Amino acid sequence: xxxxxxxxxxxxxxxxxxxxxxxxxxxxxxxxxxxxxxxxxxxxxxxxxxxxxxxxxxxxxxxxxxxxxxxxxxxxxxxxxxxxxxxxxxxxxxxxxxxxxxxxxxxxxxxxxxxxxxxxxxxxxxxxxxxxxxxxxxxxxxxxxxxxxxxxxxxxxxxxxxxxxxxxxxxxxxxxxxxxxxxxxxxxxxxxxxxxxxxxxxxxx
Amino acid sequence: xxxxxxxxxxxxxxxxxxxxxxxxxxxxxxxxxxxxxxxxxxxxxxxxxxxxxxxxxxxxxxxxxxxxxxxxxxxxxxxxxxxxxxxxxxxxxxxxxxxxxxxxxxxxxxxxxxxxxxxxxxxxxxxxxxxxxxxxxxxxxxxxxxxxxxxxxxxxxxxxxxxxxxxxxxxxxxxxxxxxxxxxxxxxxxxxxxxxxxxxxxxxxxxxxxxxxxxxxxxxxxxxxxxxxxxxxxxxxxxxxxxxxxxxxxxxxxxxxxxxxxxxxxxxxxxxxxxxxxxxxxxxxxxxxxxxxxxxxxxxxxxxxxxxxxxxxxxxxxxxxxxxxxxxxxxxxxxx
Numbered sequence: 042x043x044x045x046x047x048x049x050x051x052x053x054x055x056x057x058x059x060x061x062x063x064x065x066x067x068x069x070x071x072x073x074x075x076x077x078x079x080x081x082x083x084x085x086x087x088x089x090x091x092x093x094x095x096x097x098x099x100x101x102x103x104x105x106x107x108x109x110x111x112x113x114x115x116x117x118x119x120x121x122x123x124x125x126x127x128x129x130x131x132x133x134x135x136x137x138x139x140x141x142x143x144x145x146x147x148x149x150x151x152x153x154x155x156x157x158x159x160x161x162x163x164x165x166x167x168x169x170x171x172x173x174x175x176x177x178x179x180x181x182x183x184x185x186x187x188x189x190x191x192x193x194x195x196x197x198x199x200x201x202x203x204x205x206x207x208x209x210x211x212x213x214x215x216x217x218x219x220x221x222x223x224x225x226x227x228x229x230x231x232x233x234x235x236x237x238x239x240x241x242x243x244x245x246x
Numbered sequence: 247x248x249x250x251x252x253x254x255x256x257x258x259x260x261x262x263x264x265x266x267x268x269x270x271x272x273x274x275x276x277x278x279x280x281x282x283x284x285x286x287x288x289x290x291x292x293x294x295x296x297x298x299x300x301x302x303x304x305x306x307x308x309x310x311x312x313x314x315x316x317x318x319x320x321x322x323x324x325x326x327x328x329x330x331x332x333x334x335x336x337x338x339x340x341x342x343x344x345x346x347x348x349x350x351x352x353x354x355x356x357x358x359x360x361x362x363x364x365x366x367x368x369x370x371x372x373x374x375x376x377x378x379x380x381x382x383x384x385x386x387x388x389x390x391x392x393x394x395x396x397x398x399x400x401x402x403x404x405x406x407x408x409x410x411x412x413x414x415x416x417x418x419x420x421x422x423x424x425x426x427x428x429x430x431x432x433x434x435x436x437x438x439x440x441x442x443x444x445x446x447x448x449x450x451x452x453x454x455x456x457x458x459x460x461x462x463x464x465x466x467x468x469x470x471x472x473x474x475x476x477x478x479x480x481x482x483x484x485x486x487x488x489x490x491x492x493x494x495x496x497x498x499x500x501x502x503x504x505x506x507x508x509x510x511x512x513x514x515x516x517x518x519x520x521x522x523x524x525x526x527x528x529x530x531x532x533x534x535x536x537x538x539x540x541x542x543x544x545x546x547x548x549x550x551x552x553x554x555x556x557x558x559x560x561x562x563x564x565x566x567x568x569x570x571x572x573x574x575x576x577x578x579x580x581x582x
Binding site (some may be wrong): 047071072073074083084085088089092112136140141181186187202203207210214217220221 | 464465467468471500502503506507510540545546549553556557560561564567570571
């Protein structure tokens with residue numbers, strides 16, 4: 042089943058590479074020390090690479106949002122109010138016990154339903170909440186002179202940075218879980234093949 | 247069609263939201279909104295000093311030329327102008343002019359010989375005095391003599407080139423607004439280093455373009471507004487409040503990690519007066535947070551611990567899940 046058009050695959054691979062670069066350089070800046078001046082890539086280089094990669098991420102994100110607004114791919118990220126919580130629970134139970142008992146996937150992938158309920162909510166939170174917050178706070182740190190100095194008595198830069206590193210952290214955790222859950226396909230490698238070739242292989246095929 | 251227009255609207259709203267956040271809002275306080283203090287000091291020598299300020303406090307002065315027998319108006323040399331407000335808000339504000347200058351200046355026209363008057367240096371009054379012992383002026387003098395500025399003393403360099411005795415005020419020790427203190431202290435350096443006509447009086451070097459010289463520094467404007475030149479251009483001395491050993495260009499701090507790290511040098515320089523407060527609300531080098539935020543120096547230890555717990559927790563859950571999958575697979579294999 043052809044599920045991932047070329048533009049989605051291109052966006053995804055750019056996003057993946059940029060994410061890894063941003064995590065490594067972000068950690069280098071956050072945990073740099075005088076004794077370990079060259080921690081991973083070193084502070085000065087980390088700043089330059091992080092800034093450049095961040096701009097690429099923003100451009101890539103604009104492509105993603107625009108693509109989702111203008112094509113039917115955006116429909117995959119829409120929630121249906123009916124059975125919202127129970128569907129999430131059903132999927133969670135499948136991942137935590139059902140799949141070990143050989144039960145059928147409660148929400149098999151179809152052309153109309155690319156994501157299961159758990160996938161959908163995490164993707165929406167990551168792509169429509171965490172990334173925008175990450176980008177906005179990132180702009181605030183890239184251009185500190187435009188960041189508000191105080192917000193209810195607390196330095197605007199601290200709040201901006203905490204928001205940035207927190208979102209960065211949650212997205213890194215998301216990435217680890219995302220990579221792991223991608224091994225839960227028909228075969229451990231089939232979902233990875235899918236995002237490269239565009240074709241999804243399901244259990245029935 | 248309606249759905250298409252709605253999507254375009256959402257896209258425009260997102261762009262608008264980002265731009266509002268980027269350019270800020272008048273609802274929030276900005277740097278420009280801060281108000282300065284006014285001067286309320288009354289000098290015991292006000293009347294006597296006013297005799298000097300009458301001419302030296304303004305750009306034009308007037309006197310009776312007894313030789314030609316009429317009133318003469320003239321321009322005051324810019325180097326000899328001293329604004330009253332600046333003097334009365336300076337450290338030496340309680341002084342009478344003649345505490346440092348000859349009593350002979352009371353006479354007008356001033357004698358030409360007075361120009362040759364030997365001027366005091368800081369150590370002449372502040373040295374060897376119990377009252378000032380805690381400020382270690384002798385050590386400041388020693389540091390100054392090791393500094394790159396000292397080698398220009400024969401050309402006329404002295405304490406006063408940086409610390410104008412008429413206007414200088416201690417800033418960092420009593421800082422209420424650190425940003426203003428930083429701007430004040432940096433102006434002392436820029437007074438010569440960004441004014442070639444003054445710079446030339448002491449050095450034969452070609453003009454230095456400060457902005458270009460610091461091109462390598464990321465977020466240059468932010469650095470210039472948030473740290474003093476001396477943070478990178480002096481050698482830290484823990485015995486004195488402000489290091490006076492200006493280092494040659496080649497020895498200036500260039501490694502980001504010197505400040506952007508848990509043991510940031512800013513704690514021994516800019517934040518020395520308050521550095522006893524090592525952590526505030528779980529932040530390393532918390533005192534820096536009162537005025538600024540330094541990536542790498544202001545990690546929050548609670549966030550560090552929480553993030554580590556979440557990270558390990560996720561790895562454990564994934565590990566357990568993998569273990570169950572392996573067990574399940576081998577069970578299925580055996581059954582087959």
